[in-house]
Amino acid sequence: MDARDFFGYKNPDEEPGRPDPDTGEGDDSRVPLFEEAVTLDDAATLSRIDPDDMLGKVAGLPRQLAQARRVAASVELPASLGDVETVVVLAMGGSAIGAELVAAAAGERLRVPLIVHRDYGLPAGAGERTLIVAASHSGETAETLSGFAVARQRGLPTAVITTGGRLASAAEEARLPLLRYRLGGQPRAAIGFGVGLVHELLSRLDLISDPDSLASAVSALEPEMERMAPSVPTDANPAKQLAWAMFGRMPIVYGHGLMSAVAHRWKTQFNENAKAWAAWEPMPEANHNAIEGSLNPRELGDAPYIVQLRDPEEPAEIAERYRVVEELLGERATNRSEVVAEGPNPLARVLTTVAYGDFVSVYLAILYQTDPTPVTLLAMLKERLARAAGSDPTGA
Ligand code: F6R
Numbered sequence: 484m485d486a487r488d489f490f491g492y493k494n495p496d497e498e499p500g501r502p503d504p505d506t507g508e509g510d511d512s513r514v515p516l517f518e519e520a521v522t523l524d525d526a527a528t529l530s531r532i533d534p535d536d537m538l539g540k541v542a543g544l545p546r547q548l549a550q551a552r553r554v555a556a557s558v559e560l561p562a563s564l565g566d567v568e569t570v571v572v573l574a575m576g577g578s579a580i581g582a583e584l585v586a587a588a589a590g591e592r593l594r595v596p597l598i599v600h601r602d603y604g605l606p607a608g609a610g611e612r613t614l615i616v617a618a619s620h621s622g623e624t625a626e627t628l629s630g631f632a633v634a635r636q637r638g639l640p641t642a643v644i645t646t647g648g649r650l651a652s653a654a655e656e657a658r659l660p661l662l663r664y665r666l667g668g669q670p671r672a673a674i675g676f677g678v679g680l681v682h683e684l685l686s687r688l689d690l691i692s693d694p695d696s697l698a699s700a701v702s703a704l705e706p707e708m709e710r711m712a713p714s715v716p717t718d719a720n721p722a723k724q725l726a727w728a729m730f731g732r733m734p735i736v737y738g739h740g741l742m743s744a745v746a747h748r749w750k751t752q753f754n755e756n757a758k759a760w761a762a763w764e765p766m767p768e769a770n771h772n773a774i775e776g777s778l779n780p781r782e783l784g785d786a787p788y789i790v791q792l793r794d795p796e797e798p799a800e801i802a803e804r805y806r807v808v809e810e811l812l813g814e815r816a817t818n819r820s821e822v823v824a825e826g827p828n829p830l831a832r833v834l835t836t837v838a839y840g841d842f843v844s845v846y847l848a849i850l851y852q853t854d855p856t857p858v859t860l861l862a863m864l865k866e867r868l869a870r871a872a873g874s875d876p877t878g879a
Pocket of ligand 1: 575576577578579618619620621622623624627669670671672755858
């Protein structure tokens with residue numbers, strides 16, 4: 484299928500973003516009329532710009548987590564899968580970040596190192612005592628299928644997380660543990676499954692000691708989701724306020740420890756939902772380079788918008804670093820804010836902060852009058868690569 488069929492246009496004239504010659508609509512050079520200014524507080528505007536309801540999907544996170552728990556509990560898992568020295572999760576993009584967030588939340592409670600492999604093949608050192616988890620929402624991602632194929636050739640212990648595609652068929656044929664969930668739409672909107680299934684899989688295999696309960700994360704999420712819901716007006720809604728603050732600027736998100744994985748999620752959501760440039764940096768590494776890189780080019784001095792994601796349980800030495808950065812940049816870098824994670828345990832704090840960023844990214848898309856759901860360029864890229872590679876999923 485041609486990506487243009489997928490997105491419902493055939494002729495270059497109909498491509499999204501092209502100005503309509505009759506009405507001028509879509510022509511960025513046209514001065515917008517006052518009555519066209521977007522508000523985040525009008526339900527009709529939200530559903531006009533977000534027709535596939537990405538906002539509703541973001542709000543579905545607690546429900547997805549509860550479903551993920553049920554899916555994971557229903558799958559038979561041989562105990563031998565837990566008798567390993569390393570876990571390698573093969574995944575890309577929206578399917579990869581779930582494992583990164585789980586590893587971040589588990590921290591030192593992970594009994595073995597967890598590597599998220601975002602590439603073709605397997606990482607160096609993967610062997611008989613490596614648990615391979617192939618995770619792909621579509622079950623069709625070239626890089627993930629490639630690593631999965633190598634793991635099968637070598638007979639490595641493997642489990643699969645997907646909604647279907649070639650990955651599900653191959654797992655069924657090989658009788659591998661298959662954590663299969665049902666959810667239409669975009670992979671990045673399935674983050675509740677991405678986090679929940681990896682978390683439950685590793686907890687059941689006793690690879691996370693004393694795991695946080697998903698149920699407590701769900702309870703912590705509910706009030707947060709209510710606070711940021713589309714029906715809550717901007718003057719009482721922190722996610723809408725942050726989207727307004729970032730509007731017209733490039734978000735750069737900083738975080739330490741578990742919040743650095745969340746910063747990564749925020750960045751990818753700004754890219755994919757708001758179709759916006761964005762960056763993220765882990766602390767304290769950013770203190771060794773990024774701190775110096777804020778002077779040039781001077782014309783761009785006002786372009787970035789900084790968000791610091793703070794964990795109330797971050798170590799004292801990290802809090803001290805944030806304090807000194809504040810001292811140094813305080814007056815100069817005024818386009819910035821701090822978000823403090825909420826929740827009774829690390830998993831809950833990770834998830835509430837993920838939800839926060841997800842809402843901000845969709846509100847930002849709406850301010851840019853951009854439908855958050857389709858990822859036109861990403862889909863076209865996959866389509867062109869698949870066409871060039873014929874049917875070989877390894878792309879070889
Ligand atoms: C799109 C998205 C992407 C995909 C990635 C891998 O919403 O989030 O980052 O997750 O292209 O595709 P899947 O998840 O199908 O393996």
